Amino acid sequence: MSKTKKIKLSETELIDALRGKQKIAMEALYDMYSASLHGIIIRIVPQDEIAEDLLQETFVKIWNSFPSFDSSKGRLFTWMVNIARNVSIDKIRSKDYRNNSKNQDLENTVNYVDERRNTSINPEVLGVKDLVEKLKPEQKSILDLVYFKGYTHVEAAEELDIPLGTVKTRLRMAIITLRKYFN
């Protein structure tokens, strides 16, 4: 399995292949984005098995609802990330999930995942350390709450006990920091 050649396509090629429902599109989609999408899902839903099911659900949804993707409105990646987030958030809000994982403290999910996996914001990984240092703690927490825990900005305002406007500003500042770093 580890020898399987990873398939990479440009976003245009990938979109064309997805429209044609070609198998190579799914292979490329998986090889290019499964880690990123899994990274999001497992931060929202930390149980491995559930996260894997959700990753599968995410890919099936991406595949089946691809005709509704409009490339003029944004990037494929953003669209897929939002599907992964919505699938995961739907899950943690479902009754059966809440009943089964009452003892799971959602607030600590991100740290829990990162500590357990020893990945993501790992200071040992070159570059990520800079990023963590550049993001102020309040920026990182609002970003993680909204992006990785599936909080709405209204919920995040309540959680952090700050005004809604401040949530928006902090989120914007956090993203501006990211922009300076990545773009």
Place this chain on the structure above:
Amino acid sequence: MEEIKAYIESGILELYIIGELTQDERLEVENMAAKYPAVKNELTEIEGALEGYVDQQAIAPAENLREKILKSVQYSGNDVEAKVITMPSKGGFTFYKYAFAASVVILLVSWAALFNVYNKLEDTKLEMLALQSSNQKYANQANFFDKQLADSKQALEVLANPDFKMVKLAGTKNSPLSSITVAFNSKKQDVMIDMTSMNMPENDHDHQYQLWAMVDGKPVDLGVFDMAADTTGMKRMKAIGNAQAFAVTLEKRGGNQSPTMKLMMVMGSI
């Protein structure tokens, strides 16, 4: 422009990218993005930033998940076939392509070699024919000499044998320059014509010369012969023990019962 700036700074675009807006709000952002390149540009920047952030925190799922997920969706029919069937055979196809090219090259080389060998074979055949014909020539010559030698030996034996009487037949008025020598051995009843020294006009295809012996005034047939320029040796004729003279007449091919006297060519008495 100030309005656009304030709109961008309100943070609504970030929420749009994150997917936090209601349907109405979304439409509004999309309208603004379509109208103002600055808004569109801002959206792209936000997307890039979040994509980078998510990428940084990627966690690869278990490896066996790939197969499972790839199987969980439906592909367009011909594509599945195309991938499943043509992909593995692609190597085979290239192999056959190269094999075919190699075959063509080998075929061409073989043709060239075959053509070359054929030409050499033809040359060899011609040489062989030339050798055969010269060989045949020498063999013919050898046979000719053999025959001449045998003829000469026979003639010599006849000439050297005292029992043989040489009878010279001289030309008649029909052919004054003709002459034949007949060797006659009465003891052994042997009659021979010396073909080598024979001097007669050549006979045609319908006629032959016929040798007669005159025995007590009656002609006796001794057989026919031909006159050809290259005839040699002694020709044995029919046997007779007693004769007073010999004569040669020209008769129809195969000879006659009795001689045609007016066509007597040579004669001589013993």
